[in-house]
Amino acid sequence: MSWIDGRERWVYAALAYALLAISAITAAWQGAGAGVGAGPGSAWAAALLAGVPWPVAALVAAGWLAPVPWLYPRRDTHRTLVVAHYLLLMALAAALAATSLPFVLFVSAGYPLAIAMLPGRLVLAGVTLTALVNVTTQAGPGAGTTLLTVIAGVAVPLVVAGWYVSAEHDRRRRLVERLRAAMEENAELNARLLDQARRAGVLDERHRVAGEIHDTLAQDLVALIGQLSAADRAPHEDSRRRHLDRAAELARRGLSETRRSVRALRPGPLEDAELPDAIGHMARSWAEAAGVELRFEVTGTPVALAAEVEAALFRVAQEALANVAKHAGATRTALTLSYTDETVLLDVRDDGTGFDPQRPADGFGLDGMRQRARGVGGTLDVESEPGQGTTVAVAVPAIPDDERLD
Template sequence: MSAAPDESWERRLAFLPLGLLAFGSLVALLSGPSTGATAPISRLVAQLVMIGLTALWLLRWLHRRPTPLSYLVRGAMALVLTLLNPLFCIFAWIGFADAVDAFPRRGLWPAIGLTAVTMAVGQSGGAPWRSSGQAVFFFLMLMVNFGLAYLMGRYSVHVERTNLERKAAIVELERVNASLEQALAENTALHETVVAQARAAGIQDERQRLAREIHDTIAQALAGVVAQLQAAHEDDDLASARRRTDRAAALARDALVEARRSMLDLVPAPLADASLPDAVARLVEGWAADRPAAPPVVADAVVTGEVRPLHPELEATVLRIAQEALSNVAKHAAGARRVGVTLSYLDDEVVLDVRDDGAGFDLARPRGSTSFGLRGMRQRAERLAGVLDVESEPGGGTAVSVRLPALERGAA
């Protein structure tokens, strides 16, 4: 696998000091006879010795990050070489290139100053103490080199700081991305859990709806069918028995219609072609007609307030609660002679009251787990943010009252 571009360039730049030393040595030694920089022979030998020592030092630090020590030793060697032969300032230039790497925080400008001095020595032709003119030129070159190096150094520091900030931002971004991925995974798991819970709640709600519908319609109708058939079987009057069997057949047909409507979650059949007050009145009338002749039971339906169309589900709830309340009167209100059903339209509520003067019961008495009537009525009321209250006492009759928000027809 090939190395990354940055790593390849770093390996190549590691040989730059050696390359500059070789090039500077070649130029300095070849031009030495004409410039006089290689005479006397001791000066030439000194240059060769310094070239060898410098090369060894560079080889030692070839693939290492420059340190202040390696930089200063190399800078001193470059200064000595430049004093021996000004053209070795070609090699001294490397001090500008890696000063920031060797001195990332402190000592940067003194190090650059050392390199600027070496460059000024080479550009002015040697040591500045040889003549006043050379000294002036030396200081001029020193200011030029240090000024340029200062600008380059400031820019390098800025680039280095920007790179560090960018790396830190990338690390932080990776951390944030990892957190977001974890949060997304958790949200996905939570969404799946919520969907599963909603599905289970929907199934349970549908089961309860069907249970209420079966209890309030089909079960009551079938109970009426059984009661009519038993009465017909015991009735010696053929005409009366026939009326009871006809009533049983009608109840069975009504049960079949309600079963179909319950499965499709449609409004109750009595509300399909009649208003809620009319449906309640018919319900009370039919309930009274199904009661035995003895003892007689008087059932009245009263409507108060301004009648107005309400939400279909609200009207269906009121009708079903009225059906169940009347069914409870037939089953449990022994000795009842009067039953009153009142439907009241208030400003923001609709109220249904079903009262009887039967035997009543003790509200504190535990009811069996199979008793679904009161629980079903309360569930219907609570589904629409309503309240169902029951008042009763032994021998004092029973009153069932439900208060529901008067949602207009067409409301969401």
């Protein structure tokens, strides 16, 4: 930082006092009335003093400069007072210069004071006024036409141009301030959105883990318990061994699916098979374990879908069949997977006891299936009545798997 920083008001006041002192010393040295302007441009200024000696006027000017250090830091809040002070100072300087030519040097103090003190739109007007005072106080007797030419051809355009430039500067300054405020507001909004996204991500991950546990580990544990109970009731060793082997297979599959769920991988059957084959294998395994007759059908031309779409369809089919085994008491079940140009449909129908879809359900089942369908832009509808069986219909967009298509 320069040594001037923070001392500007004293610097401008000292400069004006220095120019006044030099002008007064020069005027005293040349003698009173030396170099008095005689033209029409100086007559009006000389008339302001009305016979007052220039030393007295110089003292008045010195006193009038005293408020400069006080006005400088208040130039933005006391604009009218600052402008009035500047105009009267220029009038005093003009009167002094008209009385004694050396005071033209003091008139030059108007340049730095105009730049330092006046509002932005009036700076150029103040500079122009100072220049006019300098010119008019030094003009000769026949300079009337020249002065008018200077005023009309130079001074007025300069003032207008200064006003326009200052107005444009103010407009851009306000625009920058608004942009800065908007950027600060956007930064705050961004921070809130990021926090909301983080919270939503955490919530989505909780739902995903809950759904994966419900669709894999929980169902395998239910089936495992059923196999162990069947083994305990088996009348022959061969039958008992078959149930125990089935229980061991379910335990291994549950452990594998749990690990996959934690790592957010695709369902195991989809790792090595297309969606129709994976659902068909899962459905046949379910029918064998549940003892329910199952008809599985695929219509349309199967296409490779995005991984999240196939995972959602597989998990919904898995959960729907698990609900049939747990709640429906059905003897026959039909599962249909239909491919169309824009949509893939999954329907699971049973001839079980049915239920009232309007009644709130316990557990993660139906809500979990709906969340999976919505998660890939699809819908899930349930049609059921007590004693009339149940139909679960899922429709998801046929989003292709670009990687596998390539």
